Amino acid sequence: MHADPTGVLAGAHFMDGDHACSEGAMAAGCRFVAGYPITPSTEVVERIAERFPYIGGIFIQMEDEIASSIAIQGAAWGGIKAMTVTSGPGFSLMMEHIGLAAITETPCVFVDVQRAGPSTGLPTMPAQGDMMQARWGSHGDYEIIALSPNSPQECFDLTIQAFNLSEKYRVPVLFMMDECVGHMIERVVIPPAEEIEIVERRMYGGPKEGYQPFEAGRDLVPLMVKAGDGYRIHVTGLTHDERGYPNMSVGAQAKLVQRLVDKIRLHADEIVQFQEHDVDDADVVVVTYGITSRTAIPAIEQARAKGMKVGHLRLVVVWPFPEKRIRALADRVKAFVVPEINLGQMVYEVERCAAGKSKVILVPHGGGTVHQPKDIYTAIEKSLRGK
Amino acid sequence: MPRTEVKIGGFGGQGVILSGYILGKAASIYDSKHATMIQSFGPEARGSACSAQLIISNEPISYPYIVSPNVMILMSQEAYSKFSPELASGGTLLTEEDLVVTRNLRKDVLHYSIPATRFAEELGKRLVLNIVMLGFTAAITNIVAADAARNAVKVSVPKGTEELNLAAFNKGFEYGLQLLKKEPVAAA
Amino acid sequence: MAEELYDIEVAVPENPIESFLRMDRMPHIWCPGCGIGTTVNCFARALETSGLDLDKVAIVSGIGCTGRVAGYVRLDSFHTTHGRAIPFASGLKLANPSLKVVVYSGDGDLTAIGGNHFIHAARRNLDMTVILINNFIYGMTGGQVAPTTPIGASASTAPHGSFEEAFNLPFLAESCGAVYVARWTAYHVRHLTKAIKEALLKKGFSFVEILAPCPTLYSRRNKLGDGLDQMVYYKNSSEIKNGAETKSVALDLQGKIIVGKFVDKERPTYIDAMNEHFRKRLGDRYIPSDENKEPNPCLERKSRSAASAGRASF
Structure with missing residues (x-):
């Protein structure tokens, strides 16, 4: 599947990493962004706010990062690709909702433009201090995917990959930038839409009777439906069974958490990428x-x-x-x-x-x-x- | 061209960051070189010291910060006192003639200056002094081809001001070429 | 004798609201005497008569006893994190404006941990119906003090009685910009059903506060009897005052309860304001989101008629 040309600003640009990340998101088909201003990530949402009205996207500056990190999940269940963007303190505030996205298997992208911490730390200077937080920040057992770009060009390219991986595995994908990459300006070549590979959400379209929204096939990733499709699904942050119903048993917990972890671990060879x-x-x-x-x-x-x-x-x-x-x-x-x-x-x-x-x-x-x-x-x- | 580090300094409102952006764009988009620009972020407002760092090279750029700048474009006295000691030995120092008094000028650098503000005012808009400086830089140094820089100016300045900015660029460029015909000012 | 009784086969007529419920999830977790179930009944009846396409109604809950409502109603339902039902609902609505989005949660969830989201969603006039069950206490966690606990009432984390001023929720909602504000109790089932229906059909941020007994952790602890005694209190101490000034409807411990529809007004919703603003500023270059291009004719029609009915009733 190729990118929708509406969101693709094809050509060669001299652009910073934050803006390149925005362009990557738009090229990937992201049409909902919720965010809260925080240095050094703000330029990402500023560009989104500027460009979205021209491409059919909705940007909302929420009241805080907590709201942003769950508004995107509402949007994902509303049927569109969604992202939030933050840095340091805001990333800490978002942790609970990384867990929610993990347990509800909601595809979405969290961008963290890392700055030095702890706490307010050095707002305009780089660090890579959130790497373990990305992995373990929310409570309980789960797996996520995280990518780390080293140039504005990669901020574009890998943001698309972040969305693709998120849709493919129905996991929150964390995009771990840093202030240096975010504010660095370099050449960014955006290819024409037909050269950009996009993974679309795999939707269920079968009969409503007996449909189990959290029943996964061999790849361990359930097909998704969206609100309004008539399936009357239940989605909960509680431990749940294949029907999506809460199930407070040891067995249900073991089964669910094992699958959430395995769907990434057993696909690690496909996901892992290094140079x-x-x-x-x-x-x-x-x-x-x-x-x-x-x-x-x-x-x-x-x-x-x-x-x-x-x-x-x-x-x-x-x-x-x-x-x-x-x-x-x-x-x-x-x-x-x-x-x-x-x-x-x-x-x-x-x-x-x-x-x-x-x-x-x-x-x-x-x-x-x-x-x-x-x-x-x-x-x-x-x-x-x-x- | 080997890795060349450029530092542009001035005060907020002079278009320091835009100058760096245009130079970088000229090199990386219109001159098939690599360019990395780092913006210096801080609580800087109009009137306070401000700088842009740019690296231009024929090879991909790994380390993104400047270590020892080869070219400096300075448009304020404060920037001169603060930054000029960092200039690499044998480097090129370009200053705005009326805004920078080159006290204790280093003997190991090449120095060229231009009354860019005056030229900009003659063209009708003081604001374009940074573009005059860019034209001057293109003439004196080899960091960017003049046509590449003109292209970058055209697409980077506000719509409707392209002609004015190109005139500013050309003014600086011509002045630089003439200056080069004479003896370089400094250089021990 | 008892066994014989069980053997008698009686044709039990299906409860008309069963089709709104996930009967395979019954029995529910709520205590005997709890008021939440009653409100769900009213909600179901309101939905039934609203004419809304139930495939297009989504319900979002936070955490707590009321937070469990989402799990029991046969709608697209989302049981989110504590306090965050409203921002989830905001994303859902913005991504898919053809949905009718209902937030159904408790007083602690929506106005303590989620208070910030509540006031901002009302300010933006995001098109959603917020149904808030106020039982004056945190039920699920064991009866802790809430922003709604009346002064003097005892709670597990205010064992000597609460001395904090409680929220006057209709006043809060109106101040922040809600276009529809009503308060009823679990006793006023007919009024409540009508209010929920009006709120559902109202375009914009509509808010219904429902007082409901928590016999297990609030009324018994405060020696106010059981669920039935609370219903008697609601019956005897409520005064219907449609159009009352919301600043005058604060509650106190076992005091008078002003109920009614307090606010019913018109204001552009977030999405309408956004579309209008961008069309004005950007003209033809503005591209609304896919879902956003064609307003749902059913919802449009319904909300207009409801709005005029609302004004007439004052």
């Missing part, structure tokens, strides 16, 4: 995501120039984590170097998968700016010392 460079002969692999995947490049090049065998693995999809790949690499590399603009988050995932087989070295950064390549270089050098 590798020079890992084949590598003694050390630098594992990065987001803007850090760019700041690491000069460090890796410098180390390579000095004869160190350094490879680069960059996560595009951050959650689910590419466990298999890291495990396989851990069998043969001496070390992983993990630069993050936080004091250690994804590094624990690398450690978990390396399982003691290779060293894992964190290059922490408290946020406010990005790493200096020399910090990453020093860590690469250090990782090759010793055993």
Whole structure:
């Protein structure tokens, strides 16, 4: 299925990551956005507010992030693709509704333009401190998908992917930008609509009698209907059975939660996405995501120039984590170097998968700016010392 | 062209950010180069110090912030005192002649200045001084081709002001070319 | 003897409201003497006579005893998070304006944790009907103090009695811009049914407050008897005052209850205001959302007739 040309601003643009994210959403077919102003994400909704009246979309600035993060779910059940956008403190406020979207299997996209925290922190400066919050922020067991762009071009491209994944698996997809990528201006090439692949919601159209809205087939993803289609569905944040009815039993809980988790875990190979460079002969692999995947490049090049065998693995999809790949690499590399603009988050995932087989070295950064390549270089050098 | 870092400084309201945007657009959209612009965000309002950072390169740009700017375009005294010490040795310093007194001018940089505000006023609108500066920059440095910059100016300025802005660009450009025919001012 | 009685086969006529209920979910969770079930009955009868296409009616609840209503009515129904029924309903309505969206929830849910959403939805005049069951207490969690608990009443988290001023909900709703505001009690089933029907057919943010007994956690704790005693109180202490000034209808512990239709006025809804504004500003370049292009003729017609009927009744 190709994109609806109405929302596609085809051409080459010099555009910041926030605006590129808006364009990606519009190209993906998003026609409902609810948001609340918060730096550094505000430009995303500003552009949406400007452009939506021309393309048949509805933007509403809600009273807070809590309202925004559930209004999009109402809109999704109303039958359209929806997104909300926030940053730091607003992301914290949205956590409950990530869980609601997970348990009600509501396709929707949450954009988080990360800034340094905790709390109000550094509103106009970058960080990558929300990565574990993205994964675990809502209570209970569930799985989500998260992507991490490293350029305005990717803010466009991967926002489309975020919507596509959200529709395909009926999960909230978290789009983990950061202030640097959000405010950075670069060339963004928007292809013509017919070159943009769009995943449309898989709707149920069968008989009403005996219809069970949460009964999934082999792919574990139930077909959806929308309000007003005549199926008279019940959708609840309580543990429920295939009919959507609350069921307060241990069995129903086990069954539902297992499926919510499995529909992502068992499809992890299809969802996981990473880029590798020079890992084949590598003694050390630098594992990065987001803007850090760019700041690491000069460090890796410098180390390579000095004869160190350094490879680069960059996560595009951050959650689910590419466990298999890291495990396989851990069998043969001496070390992983993990630069993050936080004091250690994804590094624990690398450690978990390396399982003691290779060293894992964190290059922490408290946020406010990005790493200096020399910090990453020093860590690469250090990782090759010793055993 | 290897990675070239550009810093533009002035006060709010001079069109500092727009200048960076137009340069970046010229390079990345009309000149098949790569350009990365970082806006400096802060509680900056009209009249206070403000800057734009731009990297232009023939290769994809990895590290997005400027480390040691090769080109500086400065349009206020405050920007001069604050930023000019950061200019790389051998770099090019472009200043607005009437707004910047180049006290303690560094001996290891090339310096060129232009009375851009005066030219802009002669063209009828003081606001276009930033575009005069851009024309000047295109003439003195090789960071962007003049035609690419003209294209970027045309599509980036408010509708109805294209002619005025192009005239401003050309004024700065011509002045730069003439200046280059003479001896460079600084450069030890 | 008892067993014999059970053996007697009696043809039980189907309750006419059964078709509105998910009978496969009965019995419900509400306590004996609780007023919520009565209000659902009124809601069902109001729907029945409203002429609305029930496939196009969606109900949204928050959390709490009243929050369970969504699960029992055979409509597209959404049981959301605590306090957030209104913003969910807002998204649903904006995405699909041909739906009639009803929010059915409790006083704590809608006016404490959800209070911010309540006032903003009323301000925007989002086209939805909000039915609020006020039992003066948090029932589901065990009788804690609510923004509606009258001064002097005892609650599990106000064991020495509440000393906070309670909300006067009709006044709050009107102040924020609701176009239809009524209050009835679980005793006034006929009036209530009529009010819900009017609210359903009203275009814009319509609000019906319903006082309902919570014998388990409110009236017994406050030595006010059981559900029936509360109904007697409603009967004896209610005064019907249509058109009453909402600022004069505050409630106090076992005091007089002013009921009636207080507000019925016209104001552009959010969607109408949006469409009109963008058409004016952007002309032909404005593209309304797909669902937004053709107003539902049934709802249009109904709401106009209801509105004129509403004005006439004053």
